[in-house]
Amino acid sequence: MSSSSAPPSSASPSRASQSSGRITLREVARALGVSVATVSNAYNRPDQLSAALRERVLDTARTLGYGGPDPLARSLRRGRTGVIGVVYDAPLEYAFADPAAALFLGSLAQSLQAASLNLLLLASPGDPQTDPLAPVQGASVDGLIVYSAAQDSELLRAVMARSMPTVLVDQPVPVDQAGSVNQPVLADQPDLPAQDHRAQTSGVQIDDAGGARLAARHLMDLGHTHIGVLCLELGPRQGGGPVTPERERQVAYHPTAERLRGYREALAAGPSETRLFLTEAERNTPSDGETCTLELLRSEPEITALLCMSDVLAQGALRAAQTLGLSVPHRLSVIGYDDLPGSADLKLTTVWQPTSEKGQRVGEAMLELLGGQTPPDVRLPTRLVVRGSTAARATTDAPLHPPG
Amino acid sequence: MSSSSAPPSSASPSRASQSSGRITLREVARALGVSVATVSNAYNRPDQLSAALRERVLDTARTLGYGGPDPLARSLRRGRTGVIGVVYDAPLEYAFADPAAALFLGSLAQSLQAASLNLLLLASPGDPQTDPLAPVQGASVDGLIVYSAAQDSELLRAVMARSMPTVLVDQPVPVDQAGSVNQPVLADQPDLPAQDHRAQTSGVQIDDAGGARLAARHLMDLGHTHIGVLCLELGPRQGGGPVTPERERQVAYHPTAERLRGYREALAAGPSETRLFLTEAERNTPSDGETCTLELLRSEPEITALLCMSDVLAQGALRAAQTLGLSVPHRLSVIGYDDLPGSADLKLTTVWQPTSEKGQRVGEAMLELLGGQTPPDVRLPTRLVVRGSTAARATTDAPLHPPG
DNA sequence: CTGTTAGCGCCTTCAT
DNA sequence: ATGAAGGCGCTAACAG
Numbered sequence: 130m131s132s133s134s135a136p137p138s139s140a141s142p143s144r145a146s147q148s149s150g151r152i153t154l155r156e157v158a159r160a161l162g163v164s165v166a167t168v169s170n171a172y173n174r175p176d177q178l179s180a181a182l183r184e185r186v187l188d189t190a191r192t193l194g195y196g197g198p199d200p201l202a203r204s205l206r207r208g209r210t211g212v213i214g215v216v217y218d219a220p221l222e223y224a225f226a227d228p229a230a231a232l233f234l235g236s237l238a239q240s241l242q243a244a245s246l247n248l249l250l251l252a253s254p255g256d257p258q259t260d261p262l263a264p265v266q267g268a269s270v271d272g273l274i275v276y277s278a279a280q281d282s283e284l285l286r287a288v289m290a291r292s293m294p295t296v297l298v299d300q301p302v303p304v305d306q307a308g309s310v311n312q313p314v315l316a317d318q319p320d321l322p323a324q325d326h327r328a329q330t331s332g333v334q335i336d337d338a339g340g341a342r343l344a345a346r347h348l349m350d351l352g353h354t355h356i357g358v359l360c361l362e363l364g365p366r367q368g369g370g371p372v373t374p375e376r377e378r379q380v381a382y383h384p385t386a387e388r389l390r391g392y393r394e395a396l397a398a399g400p401s402e403t404r405l406f407l408t409e410a411e412r413n414t415p416s417d418g419e420t421c422t423l424e425l426l427r428s429e430p431e432i433t434a435l436l437c438m439s440d441v442l443a444q445g446a447l448r449a450a451q452t453l454g455l456s457v458p459h460r461l462s463v464i465g466y467d468d469l470p471g472s473a474d475l476k477l478t479t480v481w482q483p484t485s486e487k488g489q490r491v492g493e494a495m496l497e498l499l500g501g502q503t504p505p506d507v508r509l510p511t512r513l514v515v516r517g518s519t520a521a522r523a524t525t526d527a528p529l530h531p532p533g
Numbered sequence: 534m535s536s537s538s539a540p541p542s543s544a545s546p547s548r549a550s551q552s553s554g555r556i557t558l559r560e561v562a563r564a565l566g567v568s569v570a571t572v573s574n575a576y577n578r579p580d581q582l583s584a585a586l587r588e589r590v591l592d593t594a595r596t597l598g599y600g601g602p603d604p605l606a607r608s609l610r611r612g613r614t615g616v617i618g619v620v621y622d623a624p625l626e627y628a629f630a631d632p633a634a635a636l637f638l639g640s641l642a643q644s645l646q647a648a649s650l651n652l653l654l655l656a657s658p659g660d661p662q663t664d665p666l667a668p669v670q671g672a673s674v675d676g677l678i679v680y681s682a683a684q685d686s687e688l689l690r691a692v693m694a695r696s697m698p699t700v701l702v703d704q705p706v707p708v709d710q711a712g713s714v715n716q717p718v719l720a721d722q723p724d725l726p727a728q729d730h731r732a733q734t735s736g737v738q739i740d741d742a743g744g745a746r747l748a749a750r751h752l753m754d755l756g757h758t759h760i761g762v763l764c765l766e767l768g769p770r771q772g773g774g775p776v777t778p779e780r781e782r783q784v785a786y787h788p789t790a791e792r793l794r795g796y797r798e799a800l801a802a803g804p805s806e807t808r809l810f811l812t813e814a815e816r817n818t819p820s821d822g823e824t825c826t827l828e829l830l831r832s833e834p835e836i837t838a839l840l841c842m843s844d845v846l847a848q849g850a851l852r853a854a855q856t857l858g859l860s861v862p863h864r865l866s867v868i869g870y871d872d873l874p875g876s877a878d879l880k881l882t883t884v885w886q887p888t889s890e891k892g893q894r895v896g897e898a899m900l901e902l903l904g905g906q907t908p909p910d911v912r913l914p915t916r917l918v919v920r921g922s923t924a925a926r927a928t929t930d931a932p933l934h935p936p937g
Numbered sequence: 938c939t940g941t942t943a944g945c946g947c948c949t950t951c952a953t
Numbered sequence: 954a955t956g957a958a959g960g961c962g963c964t965a966a967c968a969g
Contacts, residue, residue: 153962164940169964178938196694200673201609202962205945210605211671212653221646225639226874228632235629242625242658247668249616250642250652264651267615269604269673290600415874448878470630470819471875474852557946568956573948582954606946609961 152195161189172198204269212249213241213495214270216288218278218365220255227413227441229467229484230276233298236485237274240492244499246271253284262287272495275300279365279381289326294498296491297332300383302506331494332506333487337384340480340511341391344436344464347478347513349399352522353434353462357425358392359418359446360409361385361438369411369421371428377407388438388466406432410442418445419452426453426461433461433522440465440472440479447475447518458520468514476517483509556599565593576602608673616653617645617899618674620692622682622769624659631817631845633871633888634680637702640889641678644896648903650675657688666691676899679704683769683785693730698902700895701736704787706910735898736910737891741788744884744915745795748840748868751882751917753803756926757838757866761829762796763822763850764813765789765842773815773825775832781811792842792870810836814846822849823856830857830865837865837926844869844876844883851879851922862924872918880921887913 158165163186170177171186178186190197204210215234217224224230238248251268253261265273265287272294278285280300288295289303348356360372364381380386389407396403408425410417418437422445426432437443443465447457455461458478465472465479472479490507497504562569567590574581575590582590594601608614619638621628628634642652655672657665669677669691676698682689684704692699693707752760764776768785784790793811800807812829814821822841826849830836841847847869851861859865862882869876869883876883894911901908 151962154964155962165963166941166965167939170939173964182938194696196696197670198964199962200671201605201614202945203671203964204673205605205609205947206962206964208945210673212673221642221652222639225635225642228635231629231632231635235626238625238629238654238656239659242656243660245658245663245667247656247672248625248654250654252642252646252651254646254649255643256647259646259649263649266601267604268651269608269614269616292598292600444875444878471848474848474879558948559946569947570949570957571955574955577948586954602948603946606961607948609963610946610948612961 152193154195154198157186157190157193157195160193161186169198210269210271211246212268212270213246213272213274214249214251214265214268216265216273216275216278216284217250217252218282218284219252221250221252222255223412223414224252224276227439228469228471229439229441229482232470232484233276233488233491236488237492238488240489241495243492244496246495265291272296272499274298274491274495277382277384280383282365282381289330292326293329294495295330296494296498297330298487298491299334299337300332301334302327302330302332328503329498331498331504333491333494333509334507335482335487335509336511337387338391338394340466340482340513341388341436342395343391343511343513344466344480345392345395346399347515347519348434348436348462348464349395349403351434351462351519354400354403354522355429355431355433356403356405357422357429357432357435358389358405358407359421359425359435359437359442360389360407361413361442362411363409367409369409369417370424372407372409376409385438392436405436413439413441415441415445415448418442419449420445422446422449423452426455434519435461435463437463437465440467440469440477443472443477443479443518444475447477458518459523462519462522464519473516478516478519479514481512481514483511556597558599558602561590561594561597561599564597565590573602614673614675615650616672616674617650617676617678618653618655618669618672620669620677620679620682620688621654621656622686622688623656625654625656626659627816627818628656628680631843632873632875633843633845633886636874636888637680637892637895640892641896642892644893645899647896648900650899669695676700676903678702678895678899681786681788684787686769686785693734696730697733698899699734700898700902701734702891702895703738703741704736705738706731706734706736732907733902735902735908737895737898737913738787738911739886739891739913740915741791742795742798744870744886744917745792745840746799747795747915747917748870748884749796749799750803751919751923752838752840752866752868753799753807755838755866755923758804758807758926759833759835759837760807760809761826761833761836761839762793762809762811763825763829763839763841763846764793764811765817765846766815767813771813773813773821774828776811776813780813789842796840809840817843817845819845819849819852822846823853824849826850826853827856830859838923839865839867841867841869844871844873844881847876847881847883847922848879851881862922863927866923866926868923877920882920882923883918885916885918887915 154168155165158168167178168186171183175183249270251264273288274296275288276298363376363385364379406429408421410421435446437446443463446463450457450461457463465477468479468481487509494504558572559569562572571582572590575587579587653674655668677692678700679692680702767780767789768783810833812825814825839850841850847867850867854861854865861867869881872883872885891913898908
């Protein structure tokens with residue numbers, strides 16, 4: 130035990146030194162005969178040791194196949210992971226199918242990268258076997274961004290329960306009612322701020338209702354009185370189809386609710402004979418939009434215009450019109466929502482929203498939250514973009530093809 | 534210090550019990566007067582304690598605002614994070630702008646979710662300040678998926694240096710030449726498998742060259758002899774424009790290289806008077822495609838057909854044709870690559886690739902790697918889909934508009 | 938400039 | 954069915 134050349138201090142020789150194939154900082158230190166702190170410093174604080182020694186450290190590290198400090202251990206120690214989670218309530222499969230979502234994510238990722246933060250995609254598995262809350266509960270992240278979650282959902286509660294910096298996108302910030310208190314019983318440390326959920330939460334939204342109002346009014350100004358509405362999902366999976374008043378009352382997704390409200394407000398302000406015919410798409414895809422349109426027009430042939438809650442749905446409506454041989458806009462006017470990059474090529478009249486800016490704002494809000502500040506909620510404007518897919522209602526039989 | 538009721542064993546009373554607002558498993562245990570193991574078991578192995586006790590544990594945990602075991606600490610202990618990193622070599626900003634990438638990611642995420650794995654997006658920052666390797670070096674992940682990286686790049690080396698389960702997409706698996714050995718000096722543990730990079734790496738690709746060959750041949754069969762080629766980036770940022778032979782020799786992105794090879798092979802097999810005019814898009818966006826097309830047609834007016842390395846680029850080409858008043862396909866044939874969901878609406882002739890299946894295969898390969906197996910490399914087929922954007926070269930002045 | 942020490946929060950044999 | 958103890962791999966004080 131007391132040999133002259135500093136024996137490796139301690140206990141279990143069986144697994145201490147190398148075993149499982151992965152080199153550790155300590156082994157590098159030992160190989161060099163320096164302390165672990167020195168090796169650590171070589172990586173984290175170059176100014177704490179001579180350049181020469183640092184070189185030597187890095188060199189032998191390389192020779193040993195040591196790839197640098199384990200990120201996990203480092204995160205644990207530092208208390209930060211450098212990762213921000215993005216929460217979806219749908220299987221990622223078609224979260225990505227929506228260009229608006231992809232665009233948003235892109236600009237979000239971009240703005241976060243400036244602070245060396247990476248994005249972790251957290252989606253509820255479609256598989257009913259696995260716990261849909263597990264991803265948000267079990268993710269090692271410094272902050273959470275909720276992209277879409279039903280109001281009052283378990284998912285949203287699970288997010289808030291983590292009481293960490295959180296940005297809610299297109300969704301009202303929930304009031305901090307009862308539920309899982311995170312204020313410890315012993316509230317006698319005056320110096321730590323009263324751990325308020327709200328202080329760590331920020332919201333970024335667009336003027337959903339305003340844009341919808343513009344869209345509906347545009348159609349009414351054009352003389353349409355029988356207007357079909359292609360709704361995004363009103364609530365968690367059910368299957369689409371005509372919207373009953375009861376179903377409408379249960380609307381759980383905020384953007385859907387707001388857009389619907391906008392349509393209805395415009396209606397209320399217009400001529401009383403105007404009527405809306407609602408149908409719900411099962412998912413936000415062109416083919417669902419197509420199906421819905423086909424069904425809607427079959428059951429309500431008097432419809433001359435369509436309000437679609439997304440450009441993706443509108444794209445499907447356009448296909449349906451073509452299938453049916455209905456000329457757009459003369460026999461059928463179509464209006465979308467989002468203004469995707471491809472929508473101009475389609476000549477689609479639509480409601481524009483600042484998708485990229487939204488992503489950037491969300492990123493900035495997260496950064497501020499991480500810095501201990503509480504940024505004010507943000508509300509971004511929407512605009513109507515009139516293109517070729519809307520026209521005045523034909524008073525008689527419509528011409529069979531567009532002019533020009 | 535020596536009070537009767539078991540004094541908290543150790544040293545610093547100032548920060549031991551609660552301080553920083555976040556509850557730990559130990560505090561829950563103490564509050565209940567049970568051991569930490571019991572609390573841990575309540576979460577991880579319900580069968581190890583009475584249902585009643587478990588309830589009590591979970592209850593007080595809730596009251597205290599304890600949200601369950603810290604994921605980070607748990608990962609460190611268990612040696613697994615439940616996260617797979619996806620590596621891009623470009624700023625995520627426009628990784629997401631490409632629907633093919635988004636689709637791939639969606640199906641990848643989907644297939645990984647079955648195993649409760651989440652995706653972490655790792656992109657090299659556009660910002661030249663920050664180290665582009667930091668994300669891949671510093672990410673806490675169980676495996677890495679390389680979606681696009683230049684051959685022989687630092688980035689790719691950094692990935693391999695982590696020597697963990699890795700799937701290379703549309704990219705050859707590099708030979709394990711020298712570089713950072715990860716085989717420790719002491720190679721005398723016969724039971725641990727000789728840590729071979731190759732054993733932890735798998736590849737999934739499509740038949741890029743084959744599809745390209747089909748596309749080029751199609752055009753040549755149609756009689757085109759002056760064919761423009763819109764290339765994806767050949768290598769890391771340079772700015773686009775005409776492709777010099779020198780630049781072509783340096784092509785660093787595998788899909789680009791392969792598609793180009795396919796085009797050239799078809800050319801070599803056809804009539805000798807056929808010529809290719811190459812230009813490189815700065816980025817894979819419609820507007821870059823448009824710009825390239827405009828420039829290319831201006832400098833080479835004899836071109837009657839375009840081979841685009843992506844549908845996104847082709848979409849730009851279509852816009853350019855419209856701007857120029859060139860009728861497609863009669864005055865100009867256009868052919869894409871990828872067959873995006875929207876391409877059918879555009880009547881674009883293109884090379885189809887199994888984007889979703891690719892994502893799924895990559896996910897499966899990763900799962901096998903994680904399970905200790907070494908799945909064989911996979912190569913998926915491509916197909917030519919002929920639609921309305923290609924036609925025989927007009928022998929005289931082309932008609933000004935398409936038929937019916 | 939370098940070394941020692943004390944955990945970060947948890948899980949898991951091993952004993953009881 | 955429950956408790957005690959030893960790390961996982963690293964970093965940040967603090968001494969020398």
